[in-house]
Amino acid sequence: MNLDYKKTKKKHLQDKEVKELIAQAQKGDRTARDRIVHHNTRLVWSVVQRFMNRGYDQDDLFQIGCIGLIKSIDKFDLTYEVKFSTYAVPMIIGEIQRFLRDDGTVKVSRSIKESANHIRKMNDELSKTLGRVPTIQEIANKLDLSPEEVVFAQEASRQLASIHETVYENDGDPITILDQISNPDDGKWFDRIALKDEIDKLNEREKLIIYLRYYKDQTQSQVAERLSISQVQVSRLEKKILDQLKEQLNE
Known part of the structure; x- marks a missing residue:
C-alpha cells in the first residue's frame, strides 16, 4: 500500500464534511475513503513521532499508521458525538503498537x-x-x-485496551471507553482509560452506583430507590467509591 501524501497540500475539511465522506466510504466509495486518508495524513505523522528511535523507518511506521486510519474509517460509528480524529488516534496508536509487539520489538x-x-x-x-x-x-x-x-x-x-471495550453493561445498554470521550478537545482519554481500569476493580453494586450517577445522571434519591437503600447510604457509598478511585489513580 503506497500512501505517500506527506508533501501534498490538502484543503481543510470541516468535521461535518469528514463524517459525510465517512458515510460514503462505509458504503463502498473508495474515492471518499482515499480523500479521508489524504486529509488525515498529518494526524498519522503526529502519531508516528511517538514511536521514533525504535529501529524502524518512519515511512514504514507511517504505512502501518495508515492501516489503523483506514480501520477507523470503516469502524467509525457516525452516531457518536466525537470528532473523527479523536476516534482515529487511538486506533492508529493501537495498530502501530500491535506491529511493534508482533514483530518482536516489545517483549x-x-x-x-x-x-x-x-x-x-x-x-x-x-x-x-x-x-x-x-x-x-x-x-x-x-x-x-x-x-x-x-x-x-x-x-x-x-494488554492493550480496545476503545470499544465495555466498562459497564446494564440491561443491554453498554458503556464503552469511547463513550467516555465526551469532549474531543480535552486531551484526557488516557486518564479515562486509567479510570476504566480502576472501575473494573469495583464490586457490582459499586459499579452500578457509578454507572447510574455518572453515566445516567441519576440523582442519589433515584439510585437509592433502584438499590432499595436510603439516600444517605448512597451518599456515603458514593463518597467511599470516589475516594477509593482517587487513591488508586494517585498510586
Missing part, C-alpha cells in the same frame, strides 16, 4: 511475567482479606518488592 521477560502473576494473585488475596482493593505498597510489602517493581510488572504485562 516481556519470563521473570516479569512471573512477577505479574504473583502480583495478580496477591491482589486477589488481599482484596478478599481487606475487603477492598489493596494499595501498591501493601502488595509490595507482601511480595518483598519495591512499589516501582510492582507497577513496572503490572504495566509491562498489561
